[in-house]
Amino acid sequence: MRYYQIEDLKEFASRYFTRWGVSEEDAEITADVLVSADARGVDSHGLTRLQNYYGSRLESGLTNPRAALTTLKETPTTLSLDAHNGLGHPAGVKAMRMCIEKARNAGLAMATVRNSNHYGIAGYYAMMPLSEGMIGISLTNSAPLVAPTHGRKAMLGTNPIAVAVPAGGARPYVLDMATSIVPIGRITVYQKEGRSIPAGWGINSEGDVTEDPSRVVEGGALMPLGGPELLRGYKGYGLALLVDIFAGVLAGAGFGERVLGPAVSGAANTGHFFAALRIDAFRDPADFAADMNTLLGALRDSPKAAGEERIYIHGEKEFEKADRALVEGVALSEVAVKSLIQAGKQAGIPFDLVPLRID
C-alpha cells in the first residue's frame, strides 16, 4: 500500500475533473466524495473509479460536465430536481444542501434527483446533515445486478440505503449498505483470484445458487440481502425495490433496467432520494443524544459470541479508518495507484504525488 495525503489526492482528482470541463466547484465536490470513500476504507467506491466510471464518460460526452441542477417542483418540505445528466456527486451534495435548508425551516424535508449519474458512496450525503444535528437519509438506484426472488435475471441495482444519526458529541450511527449481499466487485475479486464464492452471494443464469463467480458475472445475478428464500431473501429484494421506488420512480428517473451502468453508452438516468430531519422537532436533542449513547453503548458492551472481541456500531470501522487516514495518509493499493497513473496519462495530468510512506 502507498499512503498519500488527503489534500494532495483531492487536489489531483479535482484537477482531473476540471480537465474535462467540470466547474471548479463541482470538481472539488466530486473529488471530496471520492477521496472520502478511500479515506473511510470503502476503496471500491473511491479513486479507482476515476477514469472508468467518470472520466471516460466525461471524455466521450456521455456525462455532461457543465450540467446545472434545476428545480422541477418545490414545496416548503420537498424538492424535485433534475441533474441534466451531470456528475452525480455535485448533484447529490447540492440536493442535500437544499434539503437541509428546507428542514431547518420545516423540521423535515425530502429531495429527489432525476437524470443523474453514479454518485459514489451513499453515506457521504447521509452524513451531511449531522453537523446541523439532523438525521440524514440518502438512497440511490443503480444499474441492474440483482435478481428478484424466484427470478434469474438482474432487474434491480444494488440500491444502497444510507442513514446517519447524530449522537451528541459521540460518533454518529452511519448505516451505508447495499441491498445486495455483496457488490459485484466482490465477485470479480474472487473470479480474478480463481476462488469460489460462498453459497448465497450469487446465482447463475438458471437462477440457481452458484459458487462459481464466473457464472454470476456472465449471465447470472447477485442475490439480495438475505439470500435464498429459506433465509428470507425476499426481504432484501423488497428493500432493493423500495430504494428503486423512492430514488427512481418518485424522482421520475430511470428505474429497473432503465438505469444504465457506467460502461453502457447512453445517459445513465440514475435517481437519488435525500431526506433531512431535525431531532428537536421530536424531542430535546440532549435527551436524544443521551439515549443514543445508552443504546449504542449497551450494544457495544453486550456479551460477545465465542471467539469475537468486539461488537461494532455501523460506521464505526469507517470513522476509525478516516481518523487514521488523517494522520497516516490515505492507503491506496498498487492497483489503485496504477489506475490513477493511467487516468492521469489519459487526461494529461500526471499522477506524480509522492507517497508519505509505502508498506
Added chain:
Amino acid sequence: MRYYQIEDLKEFASRYFTRWGVSEEDAEITADVLVSADARGVDSHGLTRLQNYYGSRLESGLTNPRAALTTLKETPTTLSLDAHNGLGHPAGVKAMRMCIEKARNAGLAMATVRNSNHYGIAGYYAMMPLSEGMIGISLTNSAPLVAPTHGRKAMLGTNPIAVAVPAGGARPYVLDMATSIVPIGRITVYQKEGRSIPAGWGINSEGDVTEDPSRVVEGGALMPLGGPELLRGYKGYGLALLVDIFAGVLAGAGFGERVLGPAVSGAANTGHFFAALRIDAFRDPADFAADMNTLLGALRDSPKAAGEERIYIHGEKEFEKADRALVEGVALSEVAVKSLIQAGKQAGIPFDLVPLRID
C-alpha cells in the same frame, strides 16, 4: 381450518376489548387490526394473541384500557405523541391519522409514539395513507430477541419495517418485514414439532449458529436479516438498530432491553414511528402510477429461476388472501379457535361463532 365471517370475528374481538374497559372506538380499531392480520394470512399476529398479548395484560392492569393519546410536541410536519401505556393499535391508528392530516397540508409528516404497547402488524398502519394516494411508513420496536453481529445476547427486537406505496388503480407495493430472518414464533413451531431449524435462523447462548430450536429459545437469540457475517448479517443488525433509533430513541420510548415483552410484568414502553408522503409533492401522481406499474410489471414478467412459476411483488400474497377471506371467510386453525374459546371464557364472552365452513 374453520372459516369465519370477517365482521363476526371483528365484533367478537371488539366485545372482548370493551369487556376489559377499552372504549368502543379503541376496541373496534384493535379488533380491525387483529382480524386484518388473520385475513391477510399473517396469523402469527392475529387473533391468537387476543388473550396472551392483550387481554391478560388489560385484566392484570399492565396495559391501561382507558389511556388517551396525548401530544407532547407538535410542528406543522411533526408530532411527538404519548400513548400512556394504552393499547398499541388505537395509538398507531390515531397517530397515523394525524400524520396523514399533517401531510395533506405540508406534503410530508412524521409522528412518533412513546409509552405504547405491541401494535400488531406494522403494515396495517403503513397502508392507511394509500387511500389518500400517499406513501406510508410504519416502524415499531419490540422486546429484545435479536443479537447484534458478533454478539450472543438478544439486544434488539425483531423491529419491523413497513412501507406502502400506491400504484394508481393497481395493487400497491406493501413491504412489511421483520428485520430478523424469522420471528420467534417460527422457531417455537419447529421446537414443538421436534424439527431442526435451518442454519442461520438463530444462535445458541454461546453465539454459535444452531439448528436446535430449543437452544435459540433458551438463552440464545434470533439472527438479523442476512444471518452470519459471511452473508452480511450486520446489515440486518443495522436495520434493526435503525428501527430502534426511529421508533425508540427519537420517540423517547424504550429501546434495546428497555422494551418489555407481553409476558413481562411492567409497562412495555414500546415506541412507534409513522410517516406519510404526498406523491404529488414530487411529481404528477398519474405519471408516478404509470411508472410503478411498469416497474412492478417488469419484475413480475422477468425470467423465472428453474422450477419457479411466479415472481411476487411485496404484499401481493397478502392481498390475494384478504380477497379470498372476504368471500370464503377468515381461516382460523384449530389452535387459534381453541385460544379464542379460552379467551372468551376468561372474559365471560363465549366464542360461539358458527363457521362458514370447516376443512
